[in-house]
Amino acid sequence: MKKAVLKICLSFLLIPFFFVEPGFPQTSDELKSLGKEMDEMKETQKTIQKDLQEIKSVLRARGLIDEDPQNLFIDISGRPFKGNKNARLVLIEFSEYQ
DSSP states (O other): OHHHHHHHHHHHHHHHHHHOOOSSOOOHHHHHHHHHHHHHHHHHHHHHHHHHHHHHHHHHHTTSSOOOOSOOOOOOTTSOOOSOTTOSOOOOOOOOOO
16 A cells, blocks of 8 residues: 555656646747857957947047057045055045035
8 A cells, every 4th residue: 555655646747847848948040040140240349349449540640649548547646535545446436525
């Protein structure tokens, strides 16, 4: 009797594993199309970056923008601060209350 009940319980527990279909399976065609879309997006991004570099070079040639600054230093001596005054990185907040 115990064996029969055990077999019935096990069969009810194992049935879903054999007859359940995977949810939302992707076909190889769908995966290929997703790959193509990703490649197209990468190419578009490269084109946009190239165009931006060309625009920057034209604006620099016309003197409308300066070269990218290498180092920016702001003298904050004598100003109020919090934290270690010998820190290598300083965050400065500028606020105007009107």
